[in-house]
Amino acid sequence: MNGNRRVRVFSDMVVADVIESLKRRRIDVCFTENKQGAREEILRAIPDGETVGVGGSVSIQEIGLIDGLRHKRCDVLWHWNCPAEEAEIVRRRASRARFFLTGTNALTEDGRLVNIDGIGNRVSAMAFGPETVFVVAGINKIVPDLDSALDRIKNVVSPLNARRLNLDLPCARLGRCTDCNHDLRICNVVTIIEGKPLHTNLKVVLVGEELGF
Helix, strand or coil, X not given: CCHHHXXXXXXXXXXXXXXXXXXXXXXXXXXXXXXXXXXXXXHHHCCCCCEEEECCCHHHHHCCHHHHHHHCCCEXXXXXXXXXXXXXXXXXXXXXXXXXXXXXXXXXXXXXXXXXXXXXXXXXXXXXXXXXXXXXXXXXXXXXXXHHHHHHHHHHHHHHHHHHCCCCCHHHHHXXXXXXXXXXXXXXXXXXXXXXXXXXXXXXXXXXXXXXX
C-alpha cells in the first residue's frame, strides 16, 4: 500500500467517526462524495416556492445551490446578493425563513459544530428561527477537537474572511488573530452546537471535497 492510499484510508476512517459522532448528538447527517451530490441532496429536500435564507457562506456559493433554488421558484434571502442598503433587512428575513443554508467554520471529530460571527445572524439562525437548517461541510472543516477548531477559525478562517471582505483588520494584515477590539471585528459571537437544537431540524451535509475556507 503506498503513502497516498494510507492517507485516503485514514481520511475515510475519520469521516466515518465524524458521522457516528454527529448521530450520537442527535444531529442528522448525510455524506456525499462531491459538490454535485450535496447540491442535489439539498434541492431534493426543499419544495418548490419555499422561502430560503442563506448565511454568509463560501461553501454554499461553491456548490451552486442558488441557481438551483431559483429554478425551483424559491424566494432566496441572501445578503451577499442584494443592494448594500437592503442587507440588514435581508439578514433578518433570512433568519425567519422556513429553510436556512449555511456552512460551518469547523467540525470536530466528536461531532461539535463550531462557528464565529461578526454580526451573529448566521450562528443564531443555525440554532433557532428557521424550521430546517442545512449545514454544508467540506472535509477540510474537520478538526480533532475544540481547541483545534477555535485555532483554525481565529488563525485561518477569520484572516481569510477579513481579506475577502477587504477589511483593514490586524488579522487580515498578519494572517493570525490578535484578539483586536476593532469596530469591524469579525469574531464577536462564538457558538458551539453540542447537540441537535430542540426545535430545529438540523442536518449536516458532509462533502468528500474541500469547500470554503
